[in-house]
Every structure is written in structure tokens, then in C-alpha cells.
Amino acid sequence: MxxxxxxxxxxxxxxxxxxxxxxxxxxxxxxxxxxxxxxxxxxxxxxxxxxxFSTASIRAQCLSSRTVNALPEQARFCVRTLRLNGFFDRPYPESGLTRLPPAPKRVTEDIESRAAANLSTIIHSMPHLETVIIDSPYRFYRWLGRNPPTVGVPFDVLMVILRASDIRQMIVNRILYHEDDFIPETPHLPLHIPRIKSFRYVLPTYREGTRAYDAEAAVLKLIIPPLGGSVTTLHLPTENAPFHEMSLCEWPALQELALEGEHLALAGVTPTPYISFLARMPHLRRLRLHIADVHRAPMSPLLSAIESPPAIWPTSAPSMSKPPLQALEELTVSHPRVDDQLWGQLPPSLRNVRLRSWPYHRSLEHLGEGRNFPLAGTTLCWSSPHVPSSKLSHIITSYRESCNVTKLELEYHTNDKESTLLETVAAAFPALQRLTLSRNDDHKGTKAAWADIIDVAEALRGLHDLCSVRMFIGWNKEREIGLGAFDGAPAEVQTEAASMREQEPDVAIWCLELIARVFVRVLGPAIEFVDLAYPGTEWCWIRFRPNDLDMRMREERLVPWW
Missing domain, CATH: 1.20.1280 (Monooxygenase)
Incomplete structure (x- = not known):
């Protein structure tokens, strides 16, 4: 040795x-x-x-105790992120499936004020604390198959976090305020929250039960408008977001806005157009609007009607002297509408566009199968209708000629206008570098499967800067990839298919590889990779990379596409 x-x-x-x-x-x-x-x-x-000790975790139940165990002094100076896990101790426990009557307000206020005082002491003992995360407490209960207690975060606790002098970021991954919680009184003096840079309130997408209620709406009306002067990142659920109050404030520093949830038609309330508050965000760079399409009566008693997601800039909105959103770089819109004025006002700074359904159509199908969400899907009142390709073609035609989009994602239903859509994309976005197409083909067509794909590649031939193509093929079961998929293809393609069939026993793999080769051959050597998926690949992307030596494709299986 x-x-x-x-x-x-x-x-x-x-x-x-x-x-x-x-x-x-x-x-x-x-x-x-x-x-x-x-x-x-x-x-x-x-x-x-x-x-x-950069991250410290505290059980929320412990905050209402008389004493709270603290970290060693040397460790407290290292903490930059504080996580609050579990449920806050509330005086109305659950008994089976029946909720006991709430305790008197005086008892509740005593418990909440004690939790807020202890949390304030903890926060002030951590001089370098920057982020507070209120985590979801439901994972353990779902694992046990039990119904979790449905409580929110005490209002006094929220005020302690928001008013802390050194905290810059607050993340809420659970229900912020529950419908059974007390509605806080409006303070005589406006709240002053000058230091929060990022406020992310992200709820589980497929949560059941009431999604809109007065208690949380009242809390958000109190805490969101005061963030306007300092916040740069804001994520909110649409059900209880204070859109009217947001339209009355200036947002000079906001750069990222994400809204996710249902569009609500509230009884006796005139809806606030999204453009009314977006116009007050002059430096907004990233805008994500994931608005679900409600297809049947939801559980919320506040709804007066079922409406499709509204236009961002409706034609009924008053004209503006100065064009809004001139700093926008990334835009995601679910269920886009043709009658939206936004499409003709997009700025030259725009680089990334996603026009899709939300949630993805396949994700709702997966949810209904009950495979990873055993408690969801039963009361969910959403649908994800496919946008016709002709509708998307109309929208893209409205774009300004000065748009320099380099990344584009489209989800649509294929019909006889798909070639027109793709030719419009090639003409409207000549600088496009990365393209994602989620094609959904649910009807029985007359053309062979190969004809669909060759049409897509030919329609994109004019995109000389295109580096990658990601495509969900969308063939239904009647048109699943098989040995006859390339019937009617050019003779050289059929010859290549026969040769590949001998080398690769998996029919789907060699068929997809042949499709990837065609894209590389048609679109040019600038293509770095081609991602393909269809139901036969278990809904996962398969990445094919060209090899410079012999043009063989290197397979690489990726995560589920939705």
C-alpha cells in the first residue's frame, strides 16, 4: 500500500x-x-x-406560555430567519368535527397579548433578524389523516412582526386570519410599517372550505396599504386582497406582484379593475396573475354570481394620461381575454410572457384522480378550460411591434388555426430564444400525428435566435405515439424511423427522439435542447440534447411538466 x-x-x-x-x-x-x-x-x-443558528424555529403554541425558552446568547446574534411552526394557542379547541363555542373575547385577548409580548421579546433579542416565516401547520395532521384545527395568526402577533425595526421580509404559508377570528378594530391612527421589503402570503392552491371571509379581508385592509411606501415584493391571495385600498395608494418601490386565487363577484360591491392599482406601480417588473376560472357555485356565502376571470384593463376603465407598466419585464396571465386593452399597451421592456390556464389543466385532472391530494378535489370549484389557438393569435396580433420578448409560454387548444398562431408568434417576436408550447388536442383529427408536429416545426422556421423548444404534444389516447405515427412522413424520415426502431425498443422514446431531431434540423444548429412530453411519458419532460459528433440525442428525464 x-x-x-x-x-x-x-x-x-x-x-x-x-x-x-x-x-x-x-x-x-x-x-x-x-x-x-x-x-x-x-x-x-x-x-x-x-x-x-442562521434559522431558528419556535412552536407557536409556546408563545402563550408564561416563560419561553430562549437560545444561548451567542446563537441569538446569528439568527437571520425565524420560523413559527404549529398552531397558535387559542381558547376554542375542537372536539371531533364539531367546533366548540368560542371563549369570551377578554380571555382570547389575554392569550393573544401574552403570545405577542413573548414574541416581541424574542425578536428584540435577535439583532440581525431579517425574515419571519409563519409555516403551514397542516402537514402533520394530513399525514395522520385527521382534520386540523382551523385557526389563523393572532392580530397582535402580526403587529409585533410588522412593526419590528429590523425585519425586512415576512412569509406566510398558511391561513393568515380565520373566519372565526375576531375582526380587528380600525385604529384611530394609520399604521406605520416603513421597513418591510417583502410580504408573501401564499396559501395552498387546492385548499378546501371557505376562501373569502370578512375577518381576513379586514386584516389585509389594515396591513397592506401601509406597506406601499417600502415593499418591493408582494404576493397575495385574490379572494381577500384589498384591491380598492391598493388603488388609493402609491407603490413607488414595488417590483414584483403576484395574485393567486379565485375572482370573486361580491354582493353589493363594484369590482376594482386590476389596472387601477397596477397604474400606481411605476417600477413593477414582474407581474403574475393566477386567477382561477370558477365553473360552479363555490362555498363562499359572499358571492353573488359566477364570473370568468376579468380583463386586466377593461374597455370600461377610464383613459390614462400616462401609459402604465412601462418597466414591466415578466408577465404571466391565466385565461387571457381578447377584449383586454393591456395587449396593445405592453412596453418595449417586456422579455418574458406566459399565457396559460391556471392551474394547468392536467394538474386538475391529476388532483381528481386523488393520488397525492386525498382531501382535495371534492369541493374544488375550478376549471381550466383550454384557450383556443385562434384566440391567442388575436391577442398576440395586438402586441406592439417594439416588444422584444425572448421567452414565451403558451397553453392552448389545437384547432385549424394552430399554424396561424405559430406564424403570428414568429412574426411578432423575432428575438424569441425560448419557447414553451402546451398543446391540448382532445378531438379526433383526420391528419396523422406526424403532420401536426411537422407543421409546428415549419411554422417556427423564421425564429433564427431560438435556443430551446419545450412542447407538450397533447395527443389523446386515440392518437397515441405508436409505430404508425409517421405514416405519410417524408421518405427519409421513415427510413430514419425504421433504423431507430431497431436500436431503441421503447416506441415512445425513439418517436420522441425523431421529433426532436426534426426540430433541430428545421430550426437550425442554434437549438441547445428540445423538451418533449405527452401522456405516454408519465407526464414528465424528456430532454433531448444534440450531440455535435453524430447528431445523436442524449435523453434526460425531467420533472412533471405541470
Missing amino acids: ASIPLAISRASTFHHLDDDVLLELVSYLHWFNLANLSTTCRRMRIICIPAL
Whole structure:
């Protein structure tokens, strides 16, 4: 066995690395490995402590206790992210499936004020704290198959977090305020929240039960408008978002806005057009509107009617002296409408556009199968209708000629206008580099499957800068990829298909590889990869990369496409 030389340079040993290098290395370690490394020597302990205690977790139930265990003083100076897990202790526990009557308001306020006071003490003991995350408490209950308690975050606790002087980011991954919680009173003086830069309220997409209620709407009306002067990132559920109040505020620093949920037609309330508050966001760069299409009566008692997602800039909206959204770079719109004025006013700065359904049509089908969401899908009142390709063609025709879009995603229903849509895309976006097409073909067509794909490739021939194509083929079961998929194709293609059939036993794989080869051949050598998916690939993307030596494609299976 070879011996280790003794004359090893001291500079090559682990202990002679600079502290900056070691800090970078330990940032990639799992906390369990960090804990072990910190026990090796004093220097490693000093290096590992900032990474070990950068995130602290506290059970929300403990905040209402008389005493709260605190971290060691040395660790408190390292905490930058504080997580609140579990349920906040509330005085109305559940008994089976029946909720007990709520306790008197005085008892509730005492418990909530104690939790807020303890949390305030904890936050002030962490001088470098920047982020507070209120995590979802439902995972453990879903794993046990039990109904979780349905409670929100106490209002006093919210105020402690928002008014903390050093906190810059707040993330809520659960119900912020429940319909049974007390509606807070409007303060005599307006709230002053000058330091929050990011507020993300992200609810589970497929949650059941009432989605819109007065209690949470009242809370959001109090806390969202005061964020206008400082916030740069804002994520909100549409059901309770204070759109009218947002339209009365200025948002000079906001760069990212995401709205997700149902569009509500509230009884006795005139809906606020989205453009009325978007026009007050002069520096908005990223806009994501995931508005679900409600197809049957939802559970909310506040709804007066069922309406499709509205236009962002309706024709009934008053004219504006200055064009809005002139800094926009990324735009995502679900269920786009032809009668939206927005399409003709998009700025030259726009680079990334997604026009799709939300949720993806396939994701709702997957949900209905009950495979990963056993409690969801029964009361969900959403649909994801496919947008006809002719409708998308109308929308893209309305775009300004000065748009320099480089990334585009389209989800649509194929019909006799698909070639027109793709030719419009090639003419409207000559600088396009990355294209995603989610084709949905539910009818029995007369053309062979190969004809559909060759038409797509030929329609995109004019995009000389295109680097990647990602396409969900969308063939239904009657037109599934098989040995006859290339009947009627050019003779050289059929010859190549016969040769590949001998090398690859999986029919779907060699068929998809042949489709990828055609895209590379038609669109040119600039193509870096082609991602393809259809129902036979278990709804996963398969990536094919051209090989410069012999044009063989290297297969690479990716995550589910929806």
C-alpha cells in the first residue's frame, strides 16, 4: 500500500484555509453534518455557529406560555430567519368535527397579548433578524389523516412582526386570519410599517372550505396599504386582497406582484379593475396573475354570481394620461381575454410572457384522480378550460411591434388555426430564444400525428435566435405515439424511423427522439435542447440534447411538466 508523503505543504491542509473560504464551504452542509463538524475543534465551532443558528424555529403554541425558552446568547446574534411552526394557542379547541363555542373575547385577548409580548421579546433579542416565516401547520395532521384545527395568526402577533425595526421580509404559508377570528378594530391612527421589503402570503392552491371571509379581508385592509411606501415584493391571495385600498395608494418601490386565487363577484360591491392599482406601480417588473376560472357555485356565502376571470384593463376603465407598466419585464396571465386593452399597451421592456390556464389543466385532472391530494378535489370549484389557438393569435396580433420578448409560454387548444398562431408568434417576436408550447388536442383529427408536429416545426422556421423548444404534444389516447405515427412522413424520415426502431425498443422514446431531431434540423444548429412530453411519458419532460459528433440525442428525464 502506498505511503502518504510527509512533506505536505502546510498551506494545503484544511486548517489553513481562510475563514471566508470555510464559511462558504460550510454553507453547503446539512445541519446534521454542521453539528458534527462544530464539535471537532474550537475554530470549527466558531465557523459553524453562524450557519447552524442562521434559522431558528419556535412552536407557536409556546408563545402563550408564561416563560419561553430562549437560545444561548451567542446563537441569538446569528439568527437571520425565524420560523413559527404549529398552531397558535387559542381558547376554542375542537372536539371531533364539531367546533366548540368560542371563549369570551377578554380571555382570547389575554392569550393573544401574552403570545405577542413573548414574541416581541424574542425578536428584540435577535439583532440581525431579517425574515419571519409563519409555516403551514397542516402537514402533520394530513399525514395522520385527521382534520386540523382551523385557526389563523393572532392580530397582535402580526403587529409585533410588522412593526419590528429590523425585519425586512415576512412569509406566510398558511391561513393568515380565520373566519372565526375576531375582526380587528380600525385604529384611530394609520399604521406605520416603513421597513418591510417583502410580504408573501401564499396559501395552498387546492385548499378546501371557505376562501373569502370578512375577518381576513379586514386584516389585509389594515396591513397592506401601509406597506406601499417600502415593499418591493408582494404576493397575495385574490379572494381577500384589498384591491380598492391598493388603488388609493402609491407603490413607488414595488417590483414584483403576484395574485393567486379565485375572482370573486361580491354582493353589493363594484369590482376594482386590476389596472387601477397596477397604474400606481411605476417600477413593477414582474407581474403574475393566477386567477382561477370558477365553473360552479363555490362555498363562499359572499358571492353573488359566477364570473370568468376579468380583463386586466377593461374597455370600461377610464383613459390614462400616462401609459402604465412601462418597466414591466415578466408577465404571466391565466385565461387571457381578447377584449383586454393591456395587449396593445405592453412596453418595449417586456422579455418574458406566459399565457396559460391556471392551474394547468392536467394538474386538475391529476388532483381528481386523488393520488397525492386525498382531501382535495371534492369541493374544488375550478376549471381550466383550454384557450383556443385562434384566440391567442388575436391577442398576440395586438402586441406592439417594439416588444422584444425572448421567452414565451403558451397553453392552448389545437384547432385549424394552430399554424396561424405559430406564424403570428414568429412574426411578432423575432428575438424569441425560448419557447414553451402546451398543446391540448382532445378531438379526433383526420391528419396523422406526424403532420401536426411537422407543421409546428415549419411554422417556427423564421425564429433564427431560438435556443430551446419545450412542447407538450397533447395527443389523446386515440392518437397515441405508436409505430404508425409517421405514416405519410417524408421518405427519409421513415427510413430514419425504421433504423431507430431497431436500436431503441421503447416506441415512445425513439418517436420522441425523431421529433426532436426534426426540430433541430428545421430550426437550425442554434437549438441547445428540445423538451418533449405527452401522456405516454408519465407526464414528465424528456430532454433531448444534440450531440455535435453524430447528431445523436442524449435523453434526460425531467420533472412533471405541470
